[in-house]
Amino acid sequence: MGRVPCCDKMGVKKGPWTPEEDIMLVSYVQQHGPGNWRALPTKTGLRRCSKSCRLRWTNYLRPGIKRGNFTDQEEKMIIQLQALLGNKWAAIASYLPERTDNDIKNYWNTHLKKKMKRLDQCHGSNDLFSLENGLTHLSSSNSSTSRGQWERTLQADINMAKKALHNALSLENPTSSHNNNIKQENTQVSSTSTIYASSTENIARLLQGWIGSSTSSTNNSESSKTSSNNIATTDSSSCDGTPNAETKGGMGLMEAFESLFGLESFESSSSDELSQTTTPEAIKIEIKKEENEHDVEVPLSIILENWLLDENTLNIQPKNDLTTLISFDETPQLF
DNA sequence: AAATAAGCCAACCGCGAAACA
DNA sequence: CTGTTTCGCGGTTGGCTTATT
Known part of the structure; x- marks a missing residue:
């Protein structure tokens, strides 16, 4: 089974992702939905291998990702x-x-x-x-x-x-925080616009960090690591659904980003993605069933x-x- | 204050499974 | 049925940050 490694090509970029690349990736997923990663680099012009794109999406840009400390x-x-x-x-x-x-x-x-x-x-x-x-x-x-x-x-x-x-x-x-998190998750399952907002939030946070770090004169290495550090260091307060980009940055990056990409076109793909890659079938069924029957959130x-x-x-x-x-x-x- | 070690995490790599032709 | 391609997973690594000496 001779498979050509996807990352052996010349000119394929490696290393940390820049906000621009993130936006290109999210833009593509917004239009085409997650999947077909092979075609992504050629269609978007991203000089990244398909694997890298998929990984970046699933581990970082995918909606509904919570960062910060584990409860x-x-x-x-x-x-x-x-x-x-x-x-x-x-x-x-x-x-x-x-x-x-x-x-x-x-x-x-x-x-x-x-x-x-x-x-x-x-x-x-x-x-x-x-x-x-x-x-x-x-x-x-x-x-x-x-x-x-x-x-x-x-x-x-x-x-x-x-x-x-x-x-x-x-x-x-x-009333633990975990249940609050689940509540948030359930809300996301039932509200696709929230799902998009969540992804938008990831990018907005990322851009916010990028702007912040590029204005910082003390730490040059930040600009090369941009996203990773700024989001990795996001504490739990930023995971409660409150975008910290606006509270910190003055201008509404969330809004700016949302204006770049429409909400609607992303909805179907991201909700599909979420359902494909998150909870097991049994749990999804349970959540759906409970929501339909009682309109209440059931903690995971x-x-x-x-x-x-x-x-x-x-x-x-x-x-x-x-x-x-x-x-x-x-x-x-x-x- | 500088050097070194340890901790941390995003990203990479290789393999196997699934999907496809 | 077989070979090829694509995707997803788990292990590992590189490089940055923080703590310690």
């Missing part, structure tokens, strides 16, 4: 899900729709890995670690047990995992909790079956 709730979910799924960052990210897989992966590697190690040394066992231990036990006990035994063990481990996750999710009260934690705690899902919904999360391929020696 306790998010942290717990990542730990739980990592224990359940392993390093399936895309799968884990699907349960944290506002976070990208890259973000979660980075956060895991830089924070949680160490934290887990530290806690593992200090604590004998708590809920999180009983889950981990359970799953470790699950994988380590595989080779020496029969399938029937293994299935019983699996069931016990599933129950243990459920209990641990339930406990972890119960730690936060219903509740949905996830219900999904995990509902005994019936193990029998009725093989697609969402927890057993499918623990890949049977990982234990081929059993069968």
